[in-house]
Amino acid sequence: MYIKSIEIKDKRFNLSDGIGSDATHTTPQYAYAVCCLKTDTAETGIGLAFTLGAGTDLICKAIEYLSVDLVGREIEELMSDFGTVYSKMVDSPSLRWLGPHKGVIHLALAAIVNSCYDLWAKSRNVPLWKLLLDLSPEELVNTLDLSYLEDVFTREQAIALLRDNLSTRDMRKKVLSTGYKGYDTSVGWFNFSDEKIVENTKRAMDNGFTALKLKVGSNDPLRDIRRANLIRNTAGCNATIMVDANQKWNVTQALDICKRLGEINPFWIEEPTHPDDIIGHKTIARAIAPFKVATGEHIPNKIIFKNFFQAKAMDFCQVDTVRVGGISEFLTISLLSKSMGIPVVPHVGDMGQIHQHLVLFNHIGMNHEHLFLEHIPHLKQYFVNPAVIVDAHYQIPQVSGSSSDLKD
Amino acid sequence: MYIKSIEIKDKRFNLSDGIGSDATHTTPQYAYAVCCLKTDTAETGIGLAFTLGAGTDLICKAIEYLSVDLVGREIEELMSDFGTVYSKMVDSPSLRWLGPHKGVIHLALAAIVNSCYDLWAKSRNVPLWKLLLDLSPEELVNTLDLSYLEDVFTREQAIALLRDNLSTRDMRKKVLSTGYKGYDTSVGWFNFSDEKIVENTKRAMDNGFTALKLKVGSNDPLRDIRRANLIRNTAGCNATIMVDANQKWNVTQALDICKRLGEINPFWIEEPTHPDDIIGHKTIARAIAPFKVATGEHIPNKIIFKNFFQAKAMDFCQVDTVRVGGISEFLTISLLSKSMGIPVVPHVGDMGQIHQHLVLFNHIGMNHEHLFLEHIPHLKQYFVNPAVIVDAHYQIPQVSGSSSDLKD
Numbered sequence: 001m002y003i004k005s006i007e008i009k010d011k012r013f014n015l016s017d018g019i020g021s022d023a024t025h026t027t028p029q030y031a032y033a034v035c036c037l038k039t040d041t042a043e044t045g046i047g048l049a050f051t052l053g054a055g056t057d058l059i060c061k062a063i064e065y066l067s068v069d070l071v072g073r074e075i076e077e078l079m080s081d082f083g084t085v086y087s088k089m090v091d092s093p094s095l096r097w098l099g100p101h102k103g104v105i106h107l108a109l110a111a112i113v114n115s116c117y118d119l120w121a122k123s124r125n126v127p128l129w130k131l132l133l134d135l136s137p138e139e140l141v142n143t144l145d146l147s148y149l150e151d152v153f154t155r156e157q158a159i160a161l162l163r164d165n166l167s168t169r170d171m172r173k174k175v176l177s178t179g180y181k182g183y184d185t186s187v188g189w190f191n192f193s194d195e196k197i198v199e200n201t202k203r204a205m206d207n208g209f210t211a212l213k214l215k216v217g218s219n220d221p222l223r224d225i226r227r228a229n230l231i232r233n234t235a236g237c238n239a240t241i242m243v244d245a246n247q248k249w250n251v252t253q254a255l256d257i258c259k260r261l262g263e264i265n266p267f268w269i270e271e272p273t274h275p276d277d278i279i280g281h282k283t284i285a286r287a288i289a290p291f292k293v294a295t296g297e298h299i300p301n302k303i304i305f306k307n308f309f310q311a312k313a314m315d316f317c318q319v320d321t322v323r324v325g326g327i328s329e330f331l332t333i334s335l336l337s338k339s340m341g342i343p344v345v346p347h348v349g350d351m352g353q354i355h356q357h358l359v360l361f362n363h364i365g366m367n368h369e370h371l372f373l374e375h376i377p378h379l380k381q382y383f384v385n386p387a388v389i390v391d392a393h394y395q396i397p398q399v400s401g402s403s404s405d406l407k408d
Numbered sequence: 409m410y411i412k413s414i415e416i417k418d419k420r421f422n423l424s425d426g427i428g429s430d431a432t433h434t435t436p437q438y439a440y441a442v443c444c445l446k447t448d449t450a451e452t453g454i455g456l457a458f459t460l461g462a463g464t465d466l467i468c469k470a471i472e473y474l475s476v477d478l479v480g481r482e483i484e485e486l487m488s489d490f491g492t493v494y495s496k497m498v499d500s501p502s503l504r505w506l507g508p509h510k511g512v513i514h515l516a517l518a519a520i521v522n523s524c525y526d527l528w529a530k531s532r533n534v535p536l537w538k539l540l541l542d543l544s545p546e547e548l549v550n551t552l553d554l555s556y557l558e559d560v561f562t563r564e565q566a567i568a569l570l571r572d573n574l575s576t577r578d579m580r581k582k583v584l585s586t587g588y589k590g591y592d593t594s595v596g597w598f599n600f601s602d603e604k605i606v607e608n609t610k611r612a613m614d615n616g617f618t619a620l621k622l623k624v625g626s627n628d629p630l631r632d633i634r635r636a637n638l639i640r641n642t643a644g645c646n647a648t649i650m651v652d653a654n655q656k657w658n659v660t661q662a663l664d665i666c667k668r669l670g671e672i673n674p675f676w677i678e679e680p681t682h683p684d685d686i687i688g689h690k691t692i693a694r695a696i697a698p699f700k701v702a703t704g705e706h707i708p709n710k711i712i713f714k715n716f717f718q719a720k721a722m723d724f725c726q727v728d729t730v731r732v733g734g735i736s737e738f739l740t741i742s743l744l745s746k747s748m749g750i751p752v753v754p755h756v757g758d759m760g761q762i763h764q765h766l767v768l769f770n771h772i773g774m775n776h777e778h779l780f781l782e783h784i785p786h787l788k789q790y791f792v793n794p795a796v797i798v799d800a801h802y803q804i805p806q807v808s809g810s811s812s813d814l815k816d
Contacts, residue, residue: 026501054502055473058466058512065463093434094462100655100706101684103511104466148682151659151691247508251559274556276509276711278686279718283559298508303684310687 001075001123002040006067008060009034011382011406012053018191019378020052023217023248026191029053030351030379032322033060034406035067035111037119039075045119046404049111050322050349055104062108065095070112079120082143086113086328090145102300106325113326114354117143118402128327128357128402133169133365137162140365144332145325148303152310153336161335165367172364179393180359182352182375183211183240187231190215190246194230201234208392211240211267211372217248221257225264232264244270247298251280258288268294268316275299282313294318297347301325305333309340317342321358322349327402330358338366348374352387353403356394382406409483409531410448414475416468417442419790419814420461426599427786428460431625431656434599437461438759438787440730441468442814443475443519445527447483453527454812457519458730458757463512470516473503478520487528490551494521494736498553510708514733521734522762525551526810536765536810540739541577541773545570548773552740553733556711560718566743573775580772587801588767590760590783591619591648595639598623598654602638609642616800619648619675619780625656629665633672640672650702652678659688666696676702676724683707690721702726705755709733713741717748725750729766730757735810738766746774756782760795761811764802790814 012031020028031053037045049059066089070078078085089109090101098105121131132140137159146155184207187200197214204212214231216224224243231241243266249257254272261269269291273280275298285293296318299305308314317337321330334344344362346355352375362368373394380386384405388395397403420439428436439461445453457467474497478486486493497517498509506513529539540548545567554563592615595608605622612620622639624632632651639649651674657665662680669677677699681688683706693701704726707713716722725745729738742752752770754763760783770776781802788794792813796803805811 024499024501025505028502028505052502052505054500055470055506055513058469058506061466061469062463062512091432092462093432094436094460097433097436097460098463098466098512098515099510100682102507102708103513104470104506105463105511107506148658148685148688150661151688250556253558274508274711276709277556277715279715280556280559280711300510301684303682303688307685307687 001043003037003070003073003075004040005038005071007036007038008063009036010056010060012056013379013382015378018189021189021191022215022244022246023190024246025052031056032406033063033107033111035063035115037070037115039119043119043122045115045122047111047113047115047118047326048322048350048404049107051107058104059107059111062105063111066092066105066108067112075119075123078116079143082116082328083145086325087145087147090325101303106300107323110322110324110326113328114321114402114404117327118404122401125400127397127400128354129360129397132361140331143328145328146332149306149336152306153339157339158335161339162365165365168367169364172367175360175363175370176396179390179395180356180370181372182209182389182392182394183213183372184209185213185374185376186378187212188214188227194227197227197231198234201231205235210238210392211242213242213244215246216243216261217245221260224257225260228261228264240267242266242268242270242294245272247271247274249273251277251283254284255287258284258291262288262291266291268292270294271297278307278311278313281308282311285313285315292316294345296320297323302329302333302336306336309337309342314342317344318347319344320347320349321354327354327358334362334366334368338368343369343371345371346373348376350404351376351379352394353383356387356397357402360396409451411445411478411481411483412448413446413479415444415446416471417444418464418468420464421787421790423786426597429597429599430623430652430654431598432654433460439464440814441471441515441519443471443523445478445523447527451527451530453523453530455519455521455523455526455734456730456758456812457515459515466512467515467519470513471519474500474513474516475520483527483531486524487551490524490736491553494733495553495555498733509711514708515731518730518732518734521736522729522810522812525735526812530809533808535805535808536762537768537805540769548739551736553736554740557714557744560714561744561747565747569743569747570773573773576775577772580775583768583771583778584804587798587803588764588778589780590617590797590800590802591621591780592617593621593782593784594786595620596622596635602635605635605639606642609639613643618646618800619650621650621652623654624651624669625653629668632665633668636669636672648675650674650676650678653680655679655682655706657681659685659691662692663695666692666699670696670699674699676700678702679705686715686719686721689716690719693721693723700724702753704728705731710737710740710744714744717745717750722750725752726755727752728755728757729762735762735766742770742774742776746776751777751779753779754781756784758812759784759787760802761791764795764805765810768804
């Protein structure tokens with residue numbers, strides 16, 4: 001199967017009634033820069049990068065610049081040494097200046113890389129999670145670029161980590177019959193009224209969810225605290241409740257407000273301050289323990305994740321395959337994360353479509369704990385094969401590819 | 409003076425014969441995304457963001473998106489509270505997703521912000537350095553956005569730092585008669601032959617330069633060491649020689665090679681590894697002392713600089729006003745840097761045109777040490793008022809504005 005041409009799409013979806021709103025991103029669309037690898041067959045590889053609408057066209061243009069060398073490549077041959085292909089793209093000598101490894105050009109790389117893995121799985125007629133499980137440790141690591149990690153994590157360690165977990169895979173394959181547990185982010189968007197949050201919480205619990213997220217970061221902390229109590233009182237003391245400030249606070253504010261939010265016993269505080277502030281996160285994590293800090297949706301690459309892990313500045317790693325350099329860098333960061341003892345709970349800019357595959361591989365292949373995967377339902381009608389949630393569990397995808405196809 | 413419209417230009421300049429090459433950026437152009445603020449007068453505010461050519465159009469498009477609210481604004485009124493204007497642009501709720509505060513959208517912000525200060529200086533008919541010196545501490549700090557720094561540096565501390573250095577300014581105004589010392593980066597580009605490096609070194613010394621830079625980061629470290637010895641032997645033991653790896657090494661390699669480069673007694677090692685690796689830089693700085701670590705040309709914002717300073721991971725701060733959010737964020741980082749005891753020695757993506765003003769203000773207004781400013785001559789013929797170097801010293805610019813005007 002050969003890549004014949006590349007088509008790029010700018011897909012934006014309007015949201016209504018406060019859906020998707022948070023303290024920082026007040027009026028989002030949900031949007032994808034889409035890389036489509038057309039082949040000599042009926043299959044097309046589809047790769048997504050996620051945005052909030054504005055500027056998606058910049059990523060589309062960058063996809064065009066970064067993907068030129070893929071045309072003419074045979075997919076098995078391409079993926080047999082994809083780490084090299086990846087590193088050529090990510091270190092493109094002049095485009096690299098615009099990052100490196102962050103911002104628009106790195107989002108473009110995400111879409112391109114995701115399209116390659118999608119096509120690979122489609123060409124083998126298996127869902128992405130199965131493709132990854134079918135690869136030998138060496139074959140999988142050949143698709144990664146481990147540069148700049150050598151001081152803490154080498155190619156040999158990556159292969160050993162995968163190999164050491166081969167013999168116990170069967171135990172963890174239980175997840176293929178139970179499905180992967182989900183948590184519900186859509187109960188508590190920032191602009192939702194108190195009444196709507198209560199109503200949504202009840203509906204989520206009725207649908208089997210036991211883990212829910214509330215957006216905080218209000219100008220008036222009392223609003224956050226009132227709403228956090230509301231959701232706790234509605235959901236009961238056994239529910240797992242996460243609060244998410246979406247970077248709104250500076251470190252000083254975060255230290256103050258997080259302590260007061262502690263009274264509702266949150267499972268984690270997400271993005272309590274600026275995503276670049278490693279030392280700030282470390283300070284907050286120390287101060288609010290035993291409450292945990294989660295972050296990662298705005299961390300663009302493996303090097304910054306490495307620093308966060310080294311500094312013990314996050315308790316949960318929320319890497320997102322439509323933010324970092326696609327599935328390749330997602331797997332790199334998941335391996336690194338496992339080796340440094342940090343659980344991966346992805347942020348789902350892809351609405352869980354790709355990540356439902358990736359958490360299965362992380363759990364079965366790397367022995368990452370089966371925690372839960374974020375669930376956001378707002379784009380279901382636009383996907384050809386939307387994720388299926390039954391009793392708050394992601395059902396195991398059976399269609400070939402990475403579930404990224406969008407309806408026309 | 410009102411901003412009537414905004415014109416955006418994509419200017420790329422070819423380089424020849426290995427000029428501009430380094431271990432990572434092998435075939436650069438030098439290029440600017442240019443933001444032009446047209447007014448109701450003959451004056452135009454010009455702001456630059458620097459790239460290596462590829463993708464400059466992406467920044468131009470982002471300038472268009474980020475700058476819309478500037479049309480119709482009066483320049484004195486705009487700059488009287490520019491910190492608020494800046495924070496509205498930098499935290500634009502949906503475009504922010506593409507960073508935040510890094511990559512293409514932040515480079516676009518650099519061009520926009522630089523154009524506002526340029527127009528402000530032109531409207532007052534003074535060179536930028538004099539505009540900045542003429543502002544009261546409060547007026548200057550009103551042009552800054554100090555958010556996310558409050559845990560280490562507040563608005564009150566910024567004002568106090570400037571105020572405390574008012575009474576001793578006259579002493580430091582000596583620099584206005586001597587000029588600001590330069591150092592020569594163009595002797596040792598990566599692709600230059602050994603012969604050319606020797607010849608350039610001799611010429612630079614003849615022209616009064618006593619500080620020179622060599623590009624290292626070769627696949628074969630012996631090449632780096634040979635060339636470092638060559639330049640040391642040619643320049644003599646009193647010359648100040650900096651070596652610059654342009655991010656080529658991982659931490660393990662850097663530790664090894666930096667020790668071997670120590671034999672030529674370098675003044676600093678620049679970008680020894682990936683610019684995002686704060687802990688890596690800290691490790692290297694500890695290991696190679698008394699040799700110093702310089703970095704910053706790829707650090708996009710104040711928050712990451714804050715972390716570098718907190719971790720004592722750099723000895724010299726090479727912030728670049730055409731990489732961070734323009735002159736506003738440059739000044740913020742310079743204040744923070746001063747308060748945390750780190751000297752600022754800018755990287756000059758602007759070829760020193762804007763930075764020749766900024767180092768004067770940093771020295772006279774903030775009491776930053778008068779070290780030296782990078783000098784790169786390759787775009788001289790394209791600027792309307794190119795920096796003038798006499799006996800290796802930048803002469804004090806007298807024309808109004810920030811010296812950013814490019815010939816048509």
